[in-house]
Amino acid sequence: MKLARNILIVDDEAAWLRTLSITLNRLVPEAIIDSCVDSRQVMSRLAGADYALVLLDLTMPFHSGEQLLDSIRSESPNTRVIIVTGVNEVDTAVRCIKNGAYDYFIKTDDVEDLANTVRRALEVVGLERNYHRIKERFLSRTLAEPQAFNNILTCEPALLDQFRYLEAVAYSPEPILLIGEAGTGKNEFAKSCHQLYSPDAPFVTINLAGLSSETIELKLCGRMSLQQDPSVKSQAGLLHQVGEGVLYLNEINALPLDAQARILDIIEQREYSPIGSDQIYPVNCKILASTQIDLLPLNQQGKFRKDLLYRLRTHKINLPPLRYRQLDIAMLINHFIQLAAEEIGTDAPLQPRELAQQISGYKFPGNLHELKGMVFDAVSRSNGIQLNISPFMEAIKEHKELNGDTPDNLVFPQSLPTLSEMNRALIEEALNRTAHNQTAAAQMLGISQSALSRRITKDK
Numbered sequence: 001m002k003l004a005r006n007i008l009i010v011d012d013e014a015a016w017l018r019t020l021s022i023t024l025n026r027l028v029p030e031a032i033i034d035s036c037v038d039s040r041q042v043m044s045r046l047a048g049a050d051y052a053l054v055l056l057d058l059t060m061p062f063h064s065g066e067q068l069l070d071s072i073r074s075e076s077p078n079t080r081v082i083i084v085t086g087v088n089e090v091d092t093a094v095r096c097i098k099n100g101a102y103d104y105f106i107k108t109d110d111v112e113d114l115a116n117t118v119r120r121a122l123e124v125v126g127l128e129r130n131y132h133r134i135k136e137r138f139l140s141r142t143l144a145e146p147q148a149f150n151n152i153l154t155c156e157p158a159l160l161d162q163f164r165y166l167e168a169v170a171y172s173p174e175p176i177l178l179i180g181e182a183g184t185g186k187n188e189f190a191k192s193c194h195q196l197y198s199p200d201a202p203f204v205t206i207n208l209a210g211l212s213s214e215t216i217e218l219k220l221c222g223r224m225s226l227q228q229d230p231s232v233k234s235q236a237g238l239l240h241q242v243g244e245g246v247l248y249l250n251e252i253n254a255l256p257l258d259a260q261a262r263i264l265d266i267i268e269q270r271e272y273s274p275i276g277s278d279q280i281y282p283v284n285c286k287i288l289a290s291t292q293i294d295l296l297p298l299n300q301q302g303k304f305r306k307d308l309l310y311r312l313r314t315h316k317i318n319l320p321p322l323r324y325r326q327l328d329i330a331m332l333i334n335h336f337i338q339l340a341a342e343e344i345g346t347d348a349p350l351q352p353r354e355l356a357q358q359i360s361g362y363k364f365p366g367n368l369h370e371l372k373g374m375v376f377d378a379v380s381r382s383n384g385i386q387l388n389i390s391p392f393m394e395a396i397k398e399h400k401e402l403n404g405d406t407p408d409n410l411v412f413p414q415s416l417p418t419l420s421e422m423n424r425a426l427i428e429e430a431l432n433r434t435a436h437n438q439t440a441a442a443q444m445l446g447i448s449q450s451a452l453s454r455r456i457t458k459d460k
């Protein structure tokens, strides 16, 4: 379910149908318009495609508009109906409104009015569908499309919640803001959104850091060649290239103020014109933006527009730093070992069992970029059997030297638990932290899955 924009125009006058289709195509370019001249085919057309809106003539042979309105309301409740009527049928049109039509339009009225009503109705249907989808996904504990998240390994409950949230809002017409330190996986989340929203359309990224407002406008909107200056060549913008895909605005916090006004305009109006042209084009893509720093203080310092800030924050996803994702570390190291071994063309060395524990106090300031780099270095320094852990130890030592850190110590209660109580508590904690995934819990505890399973059975 994408932005609602499919419209079916129903009228027995073929000439009027053609004129109205052409007019709406021009005035509401984001709409996809079909027409139907035979009232008997309307319900089968609705059963075969997902129409957001039907523009319905009142007087037609076989089925009247009023009869069809009843059928559409009961069989296609997510489709809105606008009655299109002659002057002498206004009473019937008003009755149709009482029976659930969204609005009515008199054939002699200004078509601009009709275009505005159509645009509003499409927005309403889009919002309704979006709301239903978000509610449905929130109430569900499972993912509808888990394969979209294949590149994001995690067993952290907080991150798994963000998967469900992304699934819920991926189809919303509003932008999504990804917030997280460098290397927390914002780019991977943007790619997952692309998998959910439009896997067959392009995924286009623009890194905004260091770009001037003029460059950003040129890159996004493109340029038409100028007759008076043939040296200025036409250039397609990213908004054209991305089509119905996903546009990822990386580091939106670095956007200059005047470019912020332009981006807000693109998000709100959902249209743009290339530089040097008055021609307006629709924006049909999904927009995601990322930031490593909180935009609120930037706004307070006068560096980020409030209207853009709130528009971007409609749907926001916070990605936790790696230091708060202890559950994931051993699994991520194994994942990066495989990637590194494939890239280097060597056998994948084994991760020492105690490594995750040894590095659990390390803060990973560079998050997954840093962990990945360390593992690649470690694999290249390994003997093909056991992973060389020097890169990890060197990082920890450097970090301690810089920060004078002492390793985290366990804090015990005044009266010590017995060993079996401690075992039980540890197992319970590991299972809770891994959403009861025994393989991940066993990995955390440094034992095999079968050993964990035996202990659980014994404790019962």
Ligand SMILES: Nc1ncnc2c1ncn2[C@@H]1O[C@H](COP(=O)(O)OP(=O)(O)OP(=O)(O)O)[C@@H](O)[C@H]1O
Residues within 6 Å of the ligand: 151, 152, 153, 154, 180, 181, 182, 183, 184, 185, 186, 187, 188, 189, 250, 292, 332, 335, 368, 369, 372
């Ligand atoms: N959960 C994950 N599982 C496996 N690999 C991951 C995961 N999250 C991120 N990665 C990998 O870690 C690296 C950093 O991730 P990514 O580029 O998505 O971070 P980012 O937050 O967008 O970084 P930056 O702020 O620098 O743009 C990438 O190589 C990515 O493929």
